[in-house]
Amino acid sequence: MxxxxxxxxxxxxVAPGRRTGxxxxxxGVGSMAAACALALAVTVSVLLCPGRDAGHRAGTSGTGVAHARQAVATRSCRGPEASLxxxxxxxxxxxxxxxxxxxxxxxxxxxxxxxxxxxxxxxxxxxxxxxxxxxxxxxxxxxxxxxxxxxxxxxxxxxxxxxxxxxxxxxxxxxxxxxxxxxxxxxxxVAGQQLLVPRAGSEVTGFDTSLKGKNVCTASGSTGQALLDEGAHGARVVLVPNQLDCLVRLQLGQVDAVLTDNALAAGQAAQDPAVHLIGAPLTRExxxxxxxxxxxxxxxxxxxxxxxxxxxxxxxxxxxxxxxxxxxxxxxxxxxxxxxxxx
Structure with missing residues (x-):
């Protein structure tokens, strides 16, 4: 250590002043993936890097945003943000x-x-x-x-x-x-779950029936997974260890959309201007x-x-x-x- x-x-x-270029x-993604691969040799606990196998699950069809918001609300408790x-x-x-x-x-x-x-x-x-x-x-x-x-x-x-x-x-x-x-x-x-899609050629218009039959990527164990599990959308859910894996799969055409916190998605869009956020945030994160x-x-x-x-x-x-x-x-x-x- x-x-x-x-x-x-x-x-x-790490460096004074403004962040690096x-x-x-x-x-950008190649640099990040290379750094991730390099880190496997030196990190104390292994971070799974892009390219690992991911699971697929089929979502259910239904009414989209309203259903998703209602499902998340039923899981709510009183004041989860309150701390000591x-x-x-x-x-x-x-x-x-x-x-x-x-x-x-x-x-x-x-x-x-x-x-x-x-x-x-x-x-x-x-x-x-x-x-x-x-x-x-x-x-x-x-x-x-x-x-x-x-x-x-x-x-x-x-x-x-x-x-x-x-x-x-x-x-x-x-x-x-x-x-x-x-x-x-x-x-x-405070962030919110939102969809990230390609700027060109995407048929996805939001967390709605436009997802039916599409592959949607999110990180395993994330709030995005919980939302996809509960929402009626008809998408096939692709689970990966980390959200950067989703961006790589989106660029490779292996998935049609990414569901993640919009704060994280803003960073991904900063890496690749060919993708952008669509729709309104679905949750408060x-x-x-x-x-x-x-x-x-x-x-x-x-x-x-x-x-x-x-x-x-x-x-x-x-x-x-x-x-x-x-x-x-x-x-x-x-x-x-x-x-x-x-x-």
Missing amino acids: DGPDATTTTGRP RLRGWG RPSAAAGPAVRRIQARGYLVVGVDQSSYLWGYRDPATGRITGFDIDLVRAIARDLLGPDPRIVYKTVPTDERIPAIRSRQVDMVVRTMTVNCDRIRQVAFSTAYF PYAVAMNPADTDLVRRVDKVLDDYRGGGASGPWMRAYTKWLARDLPGVTGPPAPRYRD
Whole structure:
């Protein structure tokens, strides 16, 4: 774990100033896929890269958006976004991390703008990673050691529950199923499920009967999978380990559409201008930091970090990260979501 390599870093910024040049079209995806392949040799936990086999399932036919929204609503619980009140106290979980001397975080390395391996540096960077560094500095001081473990979407919860990681910061949506398995901080971003399709030649017009008989890709264990499982649309569902796999399959013509968080899809469209988002967001997707339910002191500490991170208005840490990473491809966001607490 020693040294500033691909998975263990000192927490120092990858590069000063603005992010590196855009990754467009096949060049961008090829660079990302190459970085993913390289990472298999050095990452602590293996991230499945594009080209792996994926499962197919047939959806059911029906009325589309209304049915999908109703189905998701029936799964809802009261206030899943509400977290614990913030505290700077160092309880057992915080002391454990401090005694160890480094923070272990589950992240993505293939979601452009959020958590991705920069081909120019070989380092993991993005909006989520800026937040990781803020948490690590609070826990460990100004020059923290961070171990990044890249985890596929459907392994995020097992990694937390088995304590392979201290937390996951990986565009992870808070929902009713997940709060029964892991604990969440307050939300640090809000996205929504939306379809990504080719700009030219697509017959898909939205989450409706235009999907009938089409292949729709989403990540296994994602909110997109839950929506496709519950929605009546008639599509064949293609499951992959990570959302970048869906973009590659869309470019190869193996699928007709991708269903994912629009925040992630904005990054994919930034990589390839031949694809774009269509329709309105189908859901409200609050992203939060996920932790082990037993680590209540760590949840409160992260909520305290997020309180500070949201502050400062246009010159504060959250808005600086948004401007740096997301504003160009996901415009119109005026600030972070307000925190909600349950006690």
